[in-house]
Amino acid sequence: MRTLPLAVTTVAAALVLTACGDDGGSADKASTCDYGIKVGPANAATQAGDTGNVPVTVTSKSAAKCTLKDFPGLEVAAGSSTWTVAHTPGSTAEKVPLNKGEAATFTITYVRGAASGDGGAAVKTLKITVPGGxxxxxxxxxxxxxxxxxxxTLDASVTSFQxxxx
Incomplete structure (x- = not known):
């Protein structure tokens, strides 16, 4: 008789554990998602040493629900030189679920360098990678x-998705 209660307990525990996990479906995975990206308008730094902020909006164009995970990948380039933009110190990645047409944002914060190029880079391009996008x-x-x-390293950082x- 003890076998039946033990079996019922085991099945109940298995059901509880599977309810908490990933079901393996693709509707919530960023790898199947398509996003539109809009950069700016910015609160640009106007003089060397000033701090500027560039907001970036990521909008889901996928019919299925998508979830942004991790941080956006950013790389800036000046000629043949490239730099990876670091995550804002102390920030943590959040999962942001998006339905079609919904948007998330992140912010690039940077310190403007001298115009002569001393101690900085005359950046011309920004490359953005959305994880799984x-x-x-x-x-x-x-x-x-x-x-x-x-x-x-350049004096720039990127926040997590919000x-x-x-």
Whole structure:
């Protein structure tokens, strides 16, 4: 008789555990999603040493629900030199679910460098990769040079995704 209660307990525990996990479906996975990306308008830094903020909006174009996970991937380029933009210190990645037409945002914060190129880079392009969103998209960088932060790092960072709107 003890076998039946033990079997029922085991089945109940298995059901509870599977209800908490990933069902393996693709409707909530970013790898099947298509996004539109809009850069700006920015609160650009106007003088060397000033801080600027560039908002970026990511809108789902997929019919299925998608979830943004991790951080956006950012790379800036000046000629043949490229730099990866670091995550904002202390920020953590959030999962942001999006239905078709819904949007999320993230912000690029940077310190403007000197016009002469001393201690910075005359950045011309910004490449954005949305995790699981397909190929990177490239945009012009029109916000001036970015100051250096060490010998091989620029003074710029990117926040995690946040739900757009109210």
């Amino acid at each position: 397909g190929s990177a998209q490239t945009f012009p960088w029109s916000y001036g040079p970015i100051a250096a932060k060490g010998s091989d 739900m757009a709107g109210d």
